[in-house]
Amino acid sequence: MPIMPRNEEHLSPTTEAIHQLLKILCHDFTTDLSSSLATLPAHSSLRFKINAEICIHSPDTQETEGAHGPQIHLGSIDLCQSELQQYLRDQSTGHVSTTAVSNCVDMESGRTSIRCEDTVSSIAQNQPSNVGTSPARTHVSEDHLHDSGSHLYKRRKTTGGLRVRQVSTVERSDNYVTPASTGSSTARQLQTKSREFPQRKKKNDEGVHHLQPSSIEKFVAGVWKQMFSSVELTPVSLDNPYDATIVGSGCNIEAFRAINSLCLRVTRMSRCSRALETIIQAHWVDCFEARVKAIGVEQPFLSNTETKMAALREACTVLQWSEKELRNKLSIWRGYKEIKDAGGWASLVFAGSGIYRFCKYRVGFGENLATRLERLQPSLEVAADTIHPEWRRLLSIIGQESQILYPGHPHDWVVCDVGKPIPLRSTYTQWFPDFQFTHLDDSVLDQVEWGTDDPRCMSSTRATLCNTCGHFQSNNFSCNECRCFPELYGACKTPIPIQVFRTPLGKNNGLIARCEFPRGSAIGEFIGLITKGMDGTDVMQSGDNEKRYQIYQGKLGNYTRFINHSCAPNSQFQKFCWLGSERIILVSRGVEAGAEITVDYSNEYWEGLDKECLCGESCCRYLKKKAQPTAVAISFR
Numbered sequence: 001m002p003i004m005p006r007n008e009e010h011l012s013p014t015t016e017a018i019h020q021l022l023k024i025l026c027h028d029f030t031t032d033l034s035s036s037l038a039t040l041p042a043h044s045s046l047r048f049k050i051n052a053e054i055c056i057h058s059p060d061t062q063e064t065e066g067a068h069g070p071q072i073h074l075g076s077i078d079l080c081q082s083e084l085q086q087y088l089r090d091q092s093t094g095h096v097s098t099t100a101v102s103n104c105v106d107m108e109s110g111r112t113s114i115r116c117e118d119t120v121s122s123i124a125q126n127q128p129s130n131v132g133t134s135p136a137r138t139h140v141s142e143d144h145l146h147d148s149g150s151h152l153y154k155r156r157k158t159t160g161g162l163r164v165r166q167v168s169t170v171e172r173s174d175n176y177v178t179p180a181s182t183g184s185s186t187a188r189q190l191q192t193k194s195r196e197f198p199q200r201k202k203k204n205d206e207g208v209h210h211l212q213p214s215s216i217e218k219f220v221a222g223v224w225k226q227m228f229s230s231v232e233l234t235p236v237s238l239d240n241p242y243d244a245t246i247v248g249s250g251c252n253i254e255a256f257r258a259i260n261s262l263c264l265r266v267t268r269m270s271r272c273s274r275a276l277e278t279i280i281q282a283h284w285v286d287c288f289e290a291r292v293k294a295i296g297v298e299q300p301f302l303s304n305t306e307t308k309m310a311a312l313r314e315a316c317t318v319l320q321w322s323e324k325e326l327r328n329k330l331s332i333w334r335g336y337k338e339i340k341d342a343g344g345w346a347s348l349v350f351a352g353s354g355i356y357r358f359c360k361y362r363v364g365f366g367e368n369l370a371t372r373l374e375r376l377q378p379s380l381e382v383a384a385d386t387i388h389p390e391w392r393r394l395l396s397i398i399g400q401e402s403q404i405l406y407p408g409h410p411h412d413w414v415v416c417d418v419g420k421p422i423p424l425r426s427t428y429t430q431w432f433p434d435f436q437f438t439h440l441d442d443s444v445l446d447q448v449e450w451g452t453d454d455p456r457c458m459s460s461t462r463a464t465l466c467n468t469c470g471h472f473q474s475n476n477f478s479c480n481e482c483r484c485f486p487e488l489y490g491a492c493k494t495p496i497p498i499q500v501f502r503t504p505l506g507k508n509n510g511l512i513a514r515c516e517f518p519r520g521s522a523i524g525e526f527i528g529l530i531t532k533g534m535d536g537t538d539v540m541q542s543g544d545n546e547k548r549y550q551i552y553q554g555k556l557g558n559y560t561r562f563i564n565h566s567c568a569p570n571s572q573f574q575k576f577c578w579l580g581s582e583r584i585i586l587v588s589r590g591v592e593a594g595a596e597i598t599v600d601y602s603n604e605y606w607e608g609l610d611k612e613c614l615c616g617e618s619c620c621r622y623l624k625k626k627a628q629p630t631a632v633a634i635s636f637r
Contacts, residue, residue, distance in 0.1 A: 014083040050074040215364035224514040226350040228497040282336035283398045335359025343373030346384040379415040386410040416502045438556040446531035455547035456582040485522040511597040517588035526584040528553035566598030566615040
């Protein structure tokens with residue numbers, strides 16, 4: 001097979017010399033060259049020596065005899081180490097394709113039909129120190145290869161250009177952290193390969209069928225979405241004075257701001273009115289059923305249908321609706337009542353506009369809906385009381401005074417699959433009797449260790465360009481152009497749809513996602529105390545060798561403290577620079593609603609740690625095997 005030509009223009013002398021040797025010797029020795037280069041000190045002068053050896057070869061046994069002649073020195077070539085390293089990196093990543101000359105080699109006897117003696121001699125004689133020759137000429141006996149009776153043609157094996165990549169110190173990035181340099185045996189993994197970073201766009205799955213969520217799943221997802229939104233349920237009135245002439249005066253900045261403010265007020269009023277409407281209509285069904293029972297007691301000779309019709313006629317007199325119209329509305333309002341009875345008032349108030357369609361067609365109504373809402377009722381009330389403490393005031397319109405059951409921060413309560421929520425502090429008192437945890441919105445600098453010098457700062461000035469996308473960064477929403485993680489930086493923030501829950505497998509607390517986190521979206525920032533020098537404690541390691549810092553979440557931090565380990569995680573830690581300051585972001589790999597959020601603590605965390613992994617995954621790497629009996633008696637029949 002002839003050697004495929006290759007474009008060798010714009011090649012450095014070192015790259016051209018290595019490429020010529022690959023073609024001449026018909027052997028890809030770049031892997032061995034990379035391994036040898038890794039053992040040499042950096043910035044050293046390199047010389048490539050070419051030696052040959054003559055030995056006796058036996059065609060019958062396909063082995064070489066023990067007699068060897070003296071080595072013949074063919075020449076040497078001076079190499080540039082930087083150019084050679086770049087060439088090896090490009091070849092391993094696919095930028096430089098190796099020539100398919102290995103197909104011309106007899107894999108059994110090592111014979112080749114390429115005449116290379118003259119070319120090797122010319123390189124050794126004409127280029128002792130400087131490689132700048134033209135591509136070497138090679139000759140392949142095509143007639144011999146394509147001859148059907150040739151032994152070489154029959155016994156030839158095809159070899160591809162792919163090779164197993166050998167990891168060397170040359171290929172490691174500057175931010176690579178070895179286990180010995182972390183300074184702690186409990187450091188969690190920060191560095192991730194670029195190819196493993198969860199991309200935001202999924203692959204094209206046209207023609208592939210996927211399971212669609214049921215009506216119940218859609219309804220529950222809508223409730224959680226409203227619960228963790230910025231909706232306000234405080235009654236708003238339009239009686240407050242505002243200048244209507246400014247709103248309709250033109251397109252200047254004052255008029256635009258005025259119409260935005262008016263739109264916000266009307267939207268809040270509409271949302272609050274819709275919540276009040278569902279509360280009243282669900283309560284109306286309770287009153288209607290009570291009135292039907294009262295009519296049955298007053299007039300026992302009437303049938304159940306007649307008592308219901310009598311109550312409907314009494315209502316139509318006041319509502320001024322026809323009986324048919326009221327019966328149609330009653331079927332929808334009865335769905336509101338069933339949701340309220342199963343999931344509490346919170347599930348009805350935060351249901352959103354989709355509840356009308358859900359109750360009208362009643363797709364999914366039944367025992368499954370009631371069971372699902374009964375299990376979620378405590379969790380819904382925790383989120384409602386901590387995020388929207390004013391929502392219970394709406395119940396006063398039907399004469400029900402309700403007190404807040406779960407005050408404080410949203411993550412001060414641990415929800416359970418069965419049972420009522422419990423305080424966060426009570427889940428740690430068995431290990432720390434005086435346990436206290438402070439929730440932070442941003443990390444706090446340990447001034448005892450760092451003073452006023454924040455080790456996260458990557459430059460003396462606050463950089464305004466994103467290192468990832470290159471766009472302008474600003475805390476001002478109208479000026480910010482960086483959209484890398486809008487859930488956390490440079491945009492309006494909403495509560496993260498996450499709750500602390502009690503795990504059923506003995507892992508104490510964990511994080512559960514109440515809404516879906518698409519692949520590549522931010523779940524949160526790893527926040528805590530910025531310190532250093534801690535050992536034997538769960539900390540997050542980051543920074544470079546000069547300013548290596550730790551993030552400690554023992555007594556203060558945020559919800560990322562409660563994330564559990566998994567050998568098959570659905571999220572990962574990722575470095576991100578915001579306004580010149582390094583941040584550690586928890587990024588989703590694709591977290592579904594209702595799933596536990598997990599991350600890989602890394603091998604450095606588990607080394608020397610006398611604990612057993614409880615992730616329950618089939619690929620668990622840290623499950624301690626129980627000791628097996630030394631002798632077992634087995635009988636066969």
